[in-house]
Amino acid sequence: xxxxxxxxxxxxxxxxxxSRRWIVDTAVRVMRSEGLGKVTMxxxxxxxxTGPSSxxxxxxxxxxxxxxxxxxxxxxxxxxxxxxxGDWREQLRAVMTSYTQVLFEHPQLARAALVARPSGENxxxxxxRILDLLSQSxxxxxxxxxxxxxxxxDATATAAEQSTREHDPASGDDWNATVRALHAVDAGTHxxxxxxxxxxxxxxxxxxxxxxxxxxxxxxTHTPVPGAGD
Amino acid sequence: xxxxxxxxxxxxxxxxxxSRRWIVDTAVRVMRSEGLGKVTMxxxxxxxxTGPSSxxxxxxxxxxxxxxxxxxxxxxxxxxxxxxxGDWREQLRAVMTSYTQVLFEHPQLARAALVARPSGENxxxxxxRILDLLSQSxxxxxxxxxxxxxxxxDATATAAEQSTREHDPASGDDWNATVRALHAVDAGTHxxxxxxxxxxxxxxxxxxxxxxxxxxxxxxTHTPVPGAGD
DNA sequence: ACCTGAACACCGTTCAAGT
DNA sequence: ACCTGAACACCGTTCAAGT
Numbered sequence: 232x233x234x235x236x237x238x239x240x241x242x243x244x245x246x247x248x249x250s251r252r253w254i255v256d257t258a259v260r261v262m263r264s265e266g267l268g269k270v271t272m273x274x275x276x277x278x279x280x281t282g283p284s285s286x287x288x289x290x291x292x293x294x295x296x297x298x299x300x301x302x303x304x305x306x307x308x309x310x311x312x313x314x315x316x317g318d319w320r321e322q323l324r325a326v327m328t329s330y331t332q333v334l335f336e337h338p339q340l341a342r343a344a345l346v347a348r349p350s351g352e353n354x355x356x357x358x359x360r361i362l363d364l365l366s367q368s369x370x371x372x373x374x375x376x377x378x379x380x381x382x383x384x385d386a387t388a389t390a391a392e393q394s395t396r397e398h399d400p401a402s403g404d405d406w407n408a409t410v411r412a413l414h415a416v417d418a419g420t421h422x423x424x425x426x427x428x429x430x431x432x433x434x435x436x437x438x439x440x441x442x443x444x445x446x447x448x449x450x451x452t453h454t455p456v457p458g459a460g461d
Numbered sequence: 462x463x464x465x466x467x468x469x470x471x472x473x474x475x476x477x478x479x480s481r482r483w484i485v486d487t488a489v490r491v492m493r494s495e496g497l498g499k500v501t502m503x504x505x506x507x508x509x510x511t512g513p514s515s516x517x518x519x520x521x522x523x524x525x526x527x528x529x530x531x532x533x534x535x536x537x538x539x540x541x542x543x544x545x546x547g548d549w550r551e552q553l554r555a556v557m558t559s560y561t562q563v564l565f566e567h568p569q570l571a572r573a574a575l576v577a578r579p580s581g582e583n584x585x586x587x588x589x590r591i592l593d594l595l596s597q598s599x600x601x602x603x604x605x606x607x608x609x610x611x612x613x614x615d616a617t618a619t620a621a622e623q624s625t626r627e628h629d630p631a632s633g634d635d636w637n638a639t640v641r642a643l644h645a646v647d648a649g650t651h652x653x654x655x656x657x658x659x660x661x662x663x664x665x666x667x668x669x670x671x672x673x674x675x676x677x678x679x680x681x682t683h684t685p686v687p688g689a690g691d
Numbered sequence: 692a693c694c695t696g697a698a699c700a701c702c703g704t705t706c707a708a709g710t
Numbered sequence: 711a712c713c714t715g716a717a718c719a720c721c722g723t724t725c726a727a728g729t
Contacts, residue, residue, distance in 0.1 A: 249694080272722060282695050284724075293722070345621050346572060350642035355651060358643075358661075362653035376660035377672060381615075388618035391575050412580035413588075421585060423592035430606035431588075438687045442607060450680030457668045479713080502703060512714050514705075523703070 249279065251289040255299045262300055267339035270300065297343040302351030304340060307333050310360045319367035324444055326360060327386055331440060334390035341390035358383075370452040378451035385443055393436065479509065481519040485529045492530055497569035500530065527573040532581030534570060537563050540590045549597035554674055556590060557616055561670060564620035571620035588613075600682040608681035615673055623666065 247253055257278050258270050272293060276283040290296045309329040312322030334341040358379060365382075366375045410432055418425040434442075477483060487508050488500050502523060506513040520526045539559040542552030564571040578584075588609060595612075596605045640662055648655040664672075
């Protein structure tokens with residue numbers, strides 16, 4: 232709506248005006264095609280045909296940019312929970328599964344999420360939905376409020392961990408190093424590890440995710456918060 | 462006139478031979494004095510009076526180096542749990558609190574831990590101890606094994622998140638952005654957020670950590686794993 | 692107000708060559 | 711076997727200067 236000066240058309244085909252939205256959209260595109268590692272100020276500036284310093288008018292720093300990219304991706308989360316039944320618990324499970332899936336597709340973002348929490352509209356919509364479903368459990372208000380945090384944190388941390396693991400299994404990555412270390416342990420000095428050994432390493436990712444969800448929901452709904460006498 | 466080359470002792474005293482141990486110890490020292498951000502291959506090489514490429518004989522990459530630093534720090538965790546009573550639960554709480562405290566003192570390491578899981582002796586000792594205490598709950602072997610993972614993940618993720626929050630509160634950091642966004646939410650479109658609003662943001666860090674521990678322990682001990690018919 | 696070039700102060704990793 | 715110099719291909723952020 233602003234009366235801008237008439238843009239004189241040059242050879243270069245309409246370089247769009249810089250804006251936060253345009254920067255974030257470009258960042259999402261670069262992320263999808265080349266990964267979050269390429270979403271750098273310099274690379275984006277190049278993509279937007281300007282210098283890196285120009286971006287700082289719209290974006291505080293790289294972490295904030297990554298948080299904005301994450302929020303944008305959060306638009307893909309299915310909030311309906313229609314894969315679940317009518318049960319609030321199964322609906323909540325479906326929403327959390329969808330959230331987890333989005334992060335698993337872009338695992339580097341999960342790491343970013345733990346560092347710079349998003350605060351955009353899609354994040355708020357997600358929190359709203361989880362709160363709504365979890366409060367149907369009948370648990371106290373404080374438990375529900377704190378519980379949402381735990382559910383999101385657990386899913387995010389799991390995706391962040393998996394992000395390393397999914398690298399090619401050929402490379403001596405750190406997860407395999409941990410598995411090897413647990414196997415190589417001495418039964419005399421580490422009897423508990425030895426006793427729990429297959430289980431410590433076993434279990435499919437979906438099984439573990441499903442169990443984690445149940446652990447948290449069971450724990451959240453049965454554990455009153457410190458202050459409130461609910 | 463052949464100049465006899467004799468190692469005249471100059472100011473520089475006895476450059477010690479490179480070794481993995483020496484590299485990691487130096488990394489820990491740099492981390493303590495200047496933060497993990499300065500623990501880079503180049504900086505370490507400088508500190509060790511060599512070129513960065515030399516380090517690659519002993520360390521695969523930067524992530525592995527950071528994992529080694531973390532394992533070294535894990536030596537500070539109090540495994541006795543003597544702050545707790547005779548109860549396995551209070552002892553376990555004390556161990557987890559000690560672990561959390563160590564990570565809170567070096568929060569950047571918590572982020573590293575989520576990415577590159579450690580596998581050194583101190584990590585194994587910690588896992589052994591938590592397994593031992595948690596199995597005293599009488600829960601099934603699978604629950605205990607998977608539960609240890611959850612307890613460590615929760616504490617680590619919490620420390621990692623806090624690491625951002627603890628930066629100077631003056632700066633418009635992302636946590637404050639989230640708080641602001643939650644406050645600014647419209648009651649019509651986000652009724653659940655509005656209804657849960659003070660609790661969503663409230664609560665001291667120790668209270669939340671204490672509650673998280675109880676949620677997990679309660680959930681772990683009461684939720685059987687998918688396959689096993691315990 | 693918005694945008695920029697140029698600079699400052701760094702990075703990880705590889706590789707051919709030396710000892 | 712171990713170690714290195716040099717190079718390749720990048721980074722984030724600031725700031726004085728321009729429009």
